[in-house]
Amino acid sequence: MAEDKMKAILVEGGQMQPGSYPMPIRCPNDILVEVKAAGVNRADTLQRQGKYPPPQGASPLLGLEVAGIVAEAGSKVSQWQKGDKVFGLLPGGGYAQYACMHQNMAMPIPEELNFTEAAALPEVFLTAYQALVWLAKVQKGERVLIHAGASGVGTAAIQIAREMEAEVLVTASAEKHPICLELGARHAIDYKKGSFKDEVYRLTDGEGVDVIIDFVAAPYFQDNLSALRKDGRLVMLALLGGVKLPEANLLPILQKRLSIMGSTLRSRSPEYQARLTRELADFMLPRLRDGRIRPVIDKVYPWEKVNEAHAYMEENKSKGKIILSVE
Ligand SMILES: NC(=O)c1ccc[n+]([C@@H]2O[C@H](COP(=O)([O-])OP(=O)(O)OC[C@H]3O[C@@H](n4cnc5c(N)ncnc54)[C@H](OP(=O)(O)O)[C@@H]3O)[C@@H](O)[C@H]2O)c1
Incomplete structure (x- = not known):
C-alpha cells in the first residue's frame, strides 16, 4: 500500500467492505491517530443507509469514536x-487505519483500560453527560428515568446519574434488567408488559x-409528560419509535x-464538543x-466483520457497546 493510502471500511450499496482510501488531510490542530478500536453507533448504521449524511467538512467514512496511538501531531498541537x-470523538472517519482528531477532542487512555474499552466510552458518555448534567441539570437526590437503560447511552447514563447520587429508574427489555441493576439502577421496568407510566407511579x-432521558419519542411522549413531577425535565435524544x-x-x-429539550451531539460546534470533552474527562x-x-461492552468484532456488527445493533439485542477491533 502506498504511503498516501490506508485501509478503511468503504460503503457500497448499503454493504461495507475493507478497501483502500486516501490518508486523512491533517490540519495544524489535529493529531493523526493510528486506530486500534472504533465504536459502532446507530448514526453509523443510518449513514450506511444514506439516511444521515456527515456534517460539512467531515470525513465521509463511517465512525464517530476511536481509541489508538498518536502517529503524528500537527504544528499547533x-x-x-x-x-x-x-x-475521543470524531466528526467521522473512525472506521479506518488512521483518523484525524482535533487535539481538544482527545482524552488520555487510563493505564487500567485497553483500546477496546476506551473506544466504548466517548460517544455514549459525552451524550449522557451532556443530557444529565448540562441539559437536565440533575441534582443529588432527584429521580431520573432512563429509557432504553441497557443501550450504550443508557448504560453510561445510569452510571453518571448514580455517581450524581440520583435515584435511577430504567425501562428495558426484561432480559436486559440485570445489567441495568448491576450498574446502579434502583428499579427496572419491562416496558413490553404494560404502561411504564403506571410502573413509575407505583414505584414512586x-x-x-x-x-427523563428518552430515545423513543412519539409513542412515549404523552406518558413521559404524565410520569414527570412538577418542574420535571424531559431530554429527547433519539426518535427510535417515531x-x-x-x-x-x-x-x-x-x-x-x-x-422539554432535544439535542444531537454531532450537530454541536467543535468548541462546544471540546468543552464537553474537557468537563467529562475531569x-x-x-x-x-x-x-x-466502567465501559460496558457487549461484543467486539474484527473490523472485517463490520456488516455483522451493524446487523447485531439493528436487531436491538445488544447490551452496552459494540466495538470494532482494527488490525
Ligand atoms: N442525540 C444524541 O446526541 C445521540 C448521541 C448518541 C446516540 N443517540 C441515539 O440514541 C439512541 C440510543 O443509542 P445507543 O447507541 O445507546 O443505542 P443501542 O445501544 O443500539 O440501544 C438501543 C436500544 O434501544 C431500545 N429500543 C430500540 N427501539 C426501541 C423502540 N422503538 N422502543 C423502545 N425501545 C427501543 C432497545 O433496547 P430494549 O431491548 O431494552 O428495548 C435497543 O437495544 C440511538 O437512536 C442513537 O442514534 C443520540
Missing part, C-alpha cells in the same frame, strides 16, 4: 505527542420522576411547569481509574 494513547408512590404524534394533551406542560477519568465507572 501542544497537548499530545507521537506515541500517546488517546481516545405516585410522585413521578424529576428527569417522529409524529397523532394527538397529545399538552396541559401537563403548563400545569407541572415542564421543560468527571470520568478518575472514576475509570478506580473502577467506579
Whole structure:
C-alpha cells in the first residue's frame, strides 16, 4: 500500500467492505491517530443507509469514536505527542487505519483500560453527560428515568446519574434488567408488559420522576409528560419509535411547569464538543481509574466483520457497546 493510502471500511450499496482510501488531510490542530478500536453507533448504521449524511467538512467514512496511538501531531498541537494513547470523538472517519482528531477532542487512555474499552466510552458518555448534567441539570437526590437503560447511552447514563447520587429508574427489555441493576439502577421496568407510566407511579408512590432521558419519542411522549413531577425535565435524544404524534394533551406542560429539550451531539460546534470533552474527562477519568465507572461492552468484532456488527445493533439485542477491533 502506498504511503498516501490506508485501509478503511468503504460503503457500497448499503454493504461495507475493507478497501483502500486516501490518508486523512491533517490540519495544524489535529493529531493523526493510528486506530486500534472504533465504536459502532446507530448514526453509523443510518449513514450506511444514506439516511444521515456527515456534517460539512467531515470525513465521509463511517465512525464517530476511536481509541489508538498518536502517529503524528500537527504544528499547533501542544497537548499530545507521537506515541500517546488517546481516545475521543470524531466528526467521522473512525472506521479506518488512521483518523484525524482535533487535539481538544482527545482524552488520555487510563493505564487500567485497553483500546477496546476506551473506544466504548466517548460517544455514549459525552451524550449522557451532556443530557444529565448540562441539559437536565440533575441534582443529588432527584429521580431520573432512563429509557432504553441497557443501550450504550443508557448504560453510561445510569452510571453518571448514580455517581450524581440520583435515584435511577430504567425501562428495558426484561432480559436486559440485570445489567441495568448491576450498574446502579434502583428499579427496572419491562416496558413490553404494560404502561411504564403506571410502573413509575407505583414505584414512586405516585410522585413521578424529576428527569427523563428518552430515545423513543412519539409513542412515549404523552406518558413521559404524565410520569414527570412538577418542574420535571424531559431530554429527547433519539426518535427510535417515531417522529409524529397523532394527538397529545399538552396541559401537563403548563400545569407541572415542564421543560422539554432535544439535542444531537454531532450537530454541536467543535468548541462546544471540546468543552464537553474537557468537563467529562475531569468527571470520568478518575472514576475509570478506580473502577467506579466502567465501559460496558457487549461484543467486539474484527473490523472485517463490520456488516455483522451493524446487523447485531439493528436487531436491538445488544447490551452496552459494540466495538470494532482494527488490525
Ligand atoms: N442525540 C444524541 O446526541 C445521540 C448521541 C448518541 C446516540 N443517540 C441515539 O440514541 C439512541 C440510543 O443509542 P445507543 O447507541 O445507546 O443505542 P443501542 O445501544 O443500539 O440501544 C438501543 C436500544 O434501544 C431500545 N429500543 C430500540 N427501539 C426501541 C423502540 N422503538 N422502543 C423502545 N425501545 C427501543 C432497545 O433496547 P430494549 O431491548 O431494552 O428495548 C435497543 O437495544 C440511538 O437512536 C442513537 O442514534 C443520540
